[in-house]
Amino acid sequence: MQPNPAKCNVMHVHFMRNEPNYVPLTIGDNVLEEKSVVKLLGVLLQKNMKWDYQVNEMISKSSRRLFMLYILKRYGAPRDDLVFTYITYIRPLLEYASPLWHSAITKQQCTQLEFVKKRAFKIIIGYNNYTGYQDTLEILNITSLQDRRLGVLAKFGSSLVTSGRFTSWIPENIKPERTLRSFNKYCVPRCRTNRYGNSTLPSAIRILNK
Structure with a gap:
């Protein structure tokens, strides 16, 4: 198999304070581009093995889909349909490849993921009827993202x-x-x-x- 240089990149994984000087890798006469973040099967891998980019990507994609709930809520969709929409189209984005990164994300990142779910709950329940995250979990019979990832x-x-x-x-x-x-x-x-x-x-x- 002959790799295509145009589709190949290099990412050096290291945990040192000062990044060492690496020898450029080449395929034939083509020098491969060095990257600090690489997407592999939909997962953003960083050279320091942290998950900032992956978490931000999941939050960004799922937040954009909250607009679906706004529209359905505006036109009087029943609560069960709103919950089904969240479970089907939004929650999978917050859990993609979770066995890979769940145990390594920070408490702040975990809170940020749950915050997207809280926003969805406020739309489904209604801002005036929202009394708290734990109460809404029980009302809608939904498990928290952290418990689901476990x-x-x-x-x-x-x-x-x-x-x-x-x-x-x-x-x-x-x-x-x-x-x-x-x-x-x-x-x-x-x-x-x-x-x-x-x-x-x-x-x-x-x-x-x-």
Whole structure:
């Protein structure tokens, strides 16, 4: 296979304070363009492995679709239809590829994602009838985004365990001969940095051990 230089880029991942000087990569006589953010399968990856661009992109796309709720609400659409519109067209944008980034985003980013949901709730319920986020969750029988992402991450971990192909990614601990008060079924990898500890696999394993 011969890569097309016009469609290839370079992103150097590093966590040092001072970025080192890299040797330019080439395909033939073409020097590949270096980028700090690359979109891969709809996910924005940064060279520092943070999720600022991805979270901002999800917030921007989902916020634009809130206009759908405004229009439906204006023309008297019933509440069930508004909830269905939110679940079908807006919430998926706030959860795209969540097992990859859920455990690594900051509290502020988590709050920003939930804020989009609060705006949708105010449209669905009506600004005058909105009494609070938790109350609206119960009224509409909807789970918070954070709880949903935890469930999706747990489901992702379970799928790896039962896949056969990726079972070795989540190895089981050897069961002791005697019963212990605390025993983790799956082996949690040793994480020397918080960045790795908050990544997908260690976080999924911790959820499965609960």
